[in-house]
Amino acid sequence: MNASDPAVQNESPLGLLTRGAGHAREWWRVSASERAHMYRIEHGHGEHDEVDIDTVVDLDNLEAKLLKWRREGFVSEAQRADEVRAAQAGNVFAHTLQQAAAMAREARTAEAALRARTNPVATVRIGGVEVPRGEANALVPRVNDAYLFTARGEDIAQDIAENRRVMLIGHTGSGKTSFIEQVAARANHGVLRANMNGQTTIGDFVGFWSVKGGETIWVDGVLPVAMREGYWLIIDELDFAEPSILAVLTAVLEPNGRLLLKERGNEIVEPHPSFRLFATANAAGAMSAYRHLYQGANLLNEAFLDRWRVYLFDYLSAEEETEVLLRMLPQLTRPLAHTLAAIAADCRAAFVREDLASAFSTRRLIDWAELMLRTGDVERAAGPAIYAKVGADDAALIRSIIRHHVIFDA
Ligand SMILES: Nc1ncnc2c1ncn2[C@@H]1O[C@H](COP(=O)(O)OP(=O)(O)OP(=O)(O)O)[C@@H](O)[C@H]1O
Ligand SMILES: [Mg+2]
Structure with a gap:
């Protein structure tokens, strides 16, 4: 002045x-x-x-x-200062948060390093996260060397390390189950799976009394087995589960939640330290808009969802999918793999626009590519891998998307 x-x-x-x-x-x-x-x-x-x-x-x-x-x-100096302060407030919050997060990250790294020094086989590194290692057993899934860990897995790996309940939601074949299995494979944890779409009763899940050789015995269901033995339990298609199963789960979802076996005179099952609980769903939470595609899926209520960390699993990007195809099928060339990934991406865009009624999964893409290598024929491979699984309209549109990328004899 x-x-x-x-x-x-x-x-x-x-x-x-x-x-x-x-x-x-x-x-x-x-x-x-x-x-x-x-x-x-x-x-x-x-x-x-x-x-x-x-x-x-x-x-x-x-x-x-x-x-x-x-x-x-017209503005006074004081008002101008207020406005600058208000504009900066958002940045100040973000800046302070970054600092706090950096400190928390340092603490986690130091803790993991200490654990690694005191017991060198105790953890295995997934991305940037140290995941506790289990003991080899028959239920450990096989490692898929072609599996690509992408950035989307980092937070989930950290949740696993911290023993949080994780739910993965997303379209069919987006990689939900395989992600958990591949972390388990590398960290040496046995995995049990229970599918809620139709087959699993409360008896299968919790346990039941049975008569064997004139004797009445208790048979543990999949949940108490996993809790006692320290397996990782993946509950697939949780949005199809019976209300009685959701009710049992709610108690176990609390941190260190114990299971009360009422049928067995109120026996309490304590969770083994290695026990982890996962769920996958196609149409829960943020995916509810797609419930018409997954007929019979129930809406999971917010109180139940709040007991989980819920991650939305989108399909891999075209670049990531190209990489996966090349790892799975080394005979493919990069241009071929890239074209196939681009076709999948176009089909998904058509699905989001509701031009296509069927989703295009990574599973379908890999299968199609595999058949293509066997037959040397794009169309012949697309028959059993794609066309026969969708309606006539979808098949026609997918065919035209493929033709847009690949010239073949009609
Ligand atoms: N990051 C990845 N690296 C390698 N392969 C992948 C990856 N993500 C997915 N896949 C492949 O995609 C296929 C489908 O994945 P997965 O079975 O995990 O899907 P999902 O989301 O569980 O499907 P659904 O909802 O139908 O159960 C698997 O065969 C897997 O090999
Ligand atoms: Mg699955």
């Missing part, structure tokens, strides 16, 4: 309102008048203190003028 600034010469509590800068600068100065309850207002242009309007008004009049000036873009 320089000496010619009108604000310096007037210490009025209402101060100075300005707009524009340099020659375009315009200002209103407000000060107390010598007359009681009256205010002096002065107006000027430019950077100098030359007054062209000088008048005295009462409070009502002043307030009306302040409002008008505000509308015209």
Whole structure:
């Protein structure tokens, strides 16, 4: 502020309102008048203190003028500072959060390093996360060397390390089950699966009494087996589960939640430290809009969903899918794999526009590519891998999408 600034010469509590800068600068100065309850207002242009309007008004009049000036873009220094502060508030929050997250990350890394030093086989690295290692057993899935861990798995791996309940939602064949299985395969954990679409009863899930050789014995269901033995349990298609199964699960979902076997005289099953619980669903939560595609899927209520970390699994990007195809089928060339991934991406775009009724899964793409390598024929391979699984309209549209990318004899 320089000496010619009108604000310096007037210490009025209402101060100075300005707009524009340099020659375009315009200002209103407000000060107390010598007359009681009256205010002096002065107006000027430019950077100098030359007054062209000088008048005295009462409070009502002043307030009306302040409002008008505000509308015209005049702002006081104090208001300007407030606005800058408000604009920065969002950034300050984000900045502070980044710092806090960096500290939490450092603490996690230090803890993992300490664990690795005291027991070098205790963890295995998945992406940037140390996942606790289990003991080899017959239920550990086979490692798929072609499996591509992408950034979408990092948070989930951390949740597994922290023993959180994880639900993966997404279209069929987007990679939900295989992600959990491949983490388990590398970390040496046995996996049990229970599919809720039709086959699984509460007896299968929790357990039942059975008569064997004249003796009545209790048979544990899949949930207590996993909890006692420390397996990872994947509940597939949870949005098809019976209400009685959801009710049993709710208790187990609490941190270190125990299972109460009422049928067995209220026996309490404590979770083994290696026990993990996962669910997959096609049409729950954010995927509810697609419920018409997964007929019979139930809406899972919010209180139930809130007990899980829910991750939306989208299909892999075309680049990632190209990579997966090349890893799975090394005979493919990169241009071939890229074209196939682009076809899958186009089919998915058509599905989102509702031009196609069927989703195009990574599973379908891999299968089609495999058949294509066997037959050397795009169309022949597409028959059993794609066309025979969809309606006539979908088959025709998919065929035209394929033809757009690949020239073949009709
Ligand atoms: N990141 C990946 N790397 C390699 N292969 C992948 C990857 N993601 C998915 N796939 C392949 O895609 C196929 C389908 O994946 P998966 O069975 O996990 O899907 P899903 O989402 O569980 O499907 P559904 O909802 O039908 O159960 C698997 O055969 C898997 O090999
Ligand atoms: Mg699955």
